[in-house]
Amino acid sequence: MKKIILLFFFLGNIWALNLNDIPNTMQNNIDKSLNFLKTQKDKNLVANEIFKLFDDIIDYKLMAKLSLSKNYDKLNKQEQEEFSKAFEQSLKKSFTDKLSLYKDQILKVKNGELKNEKRYFLITSIIDNGEEKNIIFKFYNNNNNWLIYDVDVLGVSIIQTYRSQFGDILSSEGFQALLQKLKNITIK
Amino acid sequence: MKIKIILLLLLTYSFALDQNFEDFEQEYKNYQINDPLVNYNKAMTHFNMTLYTYGFRPILKAYDQVTPQFFRVGVKNFFDNLFSPMRFVGNVLQFKFENAGEEFKRFIANTIMGFGGLMDPASKMGLKKHPADLGTVLGHWGVGGGFHLVLPVLGPSNLRDTLTLPAIWYANPVSYIEPQWVSITISTYGFGNELSFKLDEIDEIYYNTPNLYPFLRDAYEQRRQELSK
Numbered sequence: 001m002k003k004i005i006l007l008f009f010f011l012g013n014i015w016a017l018n019l020n021d022i023p024n025t026m027q028n029n030i031d032k033s034l035n036f037l038k039t040q041k042d043k044n045l046v047a048n049e050i051f052k053l054f055d056d057i058i059d060y061k062l063m064a065k066l067s068l069s070k071n072y073d074k075l076n077k078q079e080q081e082e083f084s085k086a087f088e089q090s091l092k093k094s095f096t097d098k099l100s101l102y103k104d105q106i107l108k109v110k111n112g113e114l115k116n117e118k119r120y121f122l123i124t125s126i127i128d129n130g131e132e133k134n135i136i137f138k139f140y141n142n143n144n145n146w147l148i149y150d151v152d153v154l155g156v157s158i159i160q161t162y163r164s165q166f167g168d169i170l171s172s173e174g175f176q177a178l179l180q181k182l183k184n185i186t187i188k
Numbered sequence: 189m190k191i192k193i194i195l196l197l198l199l200t201y202s203f204a205l206d207q208n209f210e211d212f213e214q215e216y217k218n219y220q221i222n223d224p225l226v227n228y229n230k231a232m233t234h235f236n237m238t239l240y241t242y243g244f245r246p247i248l249k250a251y252d253q254v255t256p257q258f259f260r261v262g263v264k265n266f267f268d269n270l271f272s273p274m275r276f277v278g279n280v281l282q283f284k285f286e287n288a289g290e291e292f293k294r295f296i297a298n299t300i301m302g303f304g305g306l307m308d309p310a311s312k313m314g315l316k317k318h319p320a321d322l323g324t325v326l327g328h329w330g331v332g333g334g335f336h337l338v339l340p341v342l343g344p345s346n347l348r349d350t351l352t353l354p355a356i357w358y359a360n361p362v363s364y365i366e367p368q369w370v371s372i373t374i375s376t377y378g379f380g381n382e383l384s385f386k387l388d389e390i391d392e393i394y395y396n397t398p399n400l401y402p403f404l405r406d407a408y409e410q411r412r413q414e415l416s417k
Contacts, residue, residue: 062212065209066212066216069216070213090398094396097396100388101389101392118208118211127311127316129311129317130294130308130311130315130316130317131316131317131318131319140208140212149212154411154414155410155411155413155414155415156406156407156410156414157216157410159216160216160406160410161403161406161407161410163216164221164399164405164406165399165402165403166398166399167402168399169398178398181398182398184398
């Protein structure tokens with residue numbers, strides 16, 4: 001039994017993303033993603049390849065929880081799981097759809113900022129129409145496995161906008177309506 | 189004894205989890221938008237979306253189809269270059285001198301080598317654009333946005349940015365063309381042409397966002413805060 005537990009810890013550490021590896025790992029993953037976009041036309045296939053690269057680095061469950069704020073704890077276990085699943089699906093659908101807006105821009109890692117021992121912001125930028133636009137990947141320390149919990153696009157936090165959107169729906173229409181709206185997001 | 193230890197460990201673990209979640213909550217709690225006109229704003233957002241869906245969108249899609257790409261790009265570059273002096277002044281007033289210098293070089297390069305701004309050689313030379321206007325200048329020096337306000341046609345704004353609109357209008361050389369209806373027509377055309385490049389983005393946001401109004405409001409306010417830094 002002890003050996004199995006040790007093995008789990010060992011494997012856990014192999015796959016963990018260390019703080020110092022974040023910039024390189026991210027730039028590699030970004031380059032691979034841009035390459036998929038250049039060579040493959042089917043955006044669903046491209047999106048799946050990109051998800052394979054980033055799924056282990058993104059904490060979808062935490063993102064779902066943060067997007068509901070305190071309302072998350074008011075849901076029962078089953079609702080929480082249902083919501084987490086719908087949230088991840090809708091995030092992925094929305095990302096897949098946005099891939100068609102990509103116009104050969106190149107995303108480059110600029111630098112990273114260790115905000116405190118638990119937070120690290122990786123700043124990347126893209127030149128679009130002559131303007132440098134920043135995309136910031138926000139990581140948190142999950143037992144030395146650094147995971148993404150939010151992304152700022154042009155200064156706009158994805159989680160923050162979800163918190164306002166979801167809070168508004170929950171207060172006026174309730175949980176089932178929110179779930180339905182998430183499921184209604186379709187790929188054109 | 190063993191059970192007590194396990195319970196203690198579990199309690200400590202759940203406390204740590206709660207503590208982590210509390211840290212995240214604090215990160216997002218600092219952000220509050222003043223929105224006393226929420227009902228009006230929601231209604232106006234709905235109006236703008238309807239106007240876009242049945243008015244601007246079909247017209248601009250048709251414009252997109254019949255107008256050659258090089259012509260649309262030329263018009264876009266021309267109007268963008270007209271706003272370059274305002275961006276320059278806006279950056280100077282925020283003491284962002286490096287940005288102002290780059291904006292000045294862009295204006296010179298695009299005006300001279302870009303045939304009066306019809307082309308954008310500056311971007312190819314790696315000279316970056318630095319958005320700035322009176323609203324971001326005031327924001328930079330600590331003037332808050334006031335309450336959020338959705339304007340007809342123009343969309344999300346706030347009290348501060350709305351009050352600066354006349355100044356932005358007069359900072360644009362087109363506004364001095366006489367008679368005034370000509371100047372308004374030219375500006376509207378420039379605005380429509382610019383919009384014609386963003387139809388896919390607008391479609392994606394308008395038709396694929398679970399709750400449009402809070403999204404637009406937060407995106408606008410956060411973006412303006414970012415530009416005011």
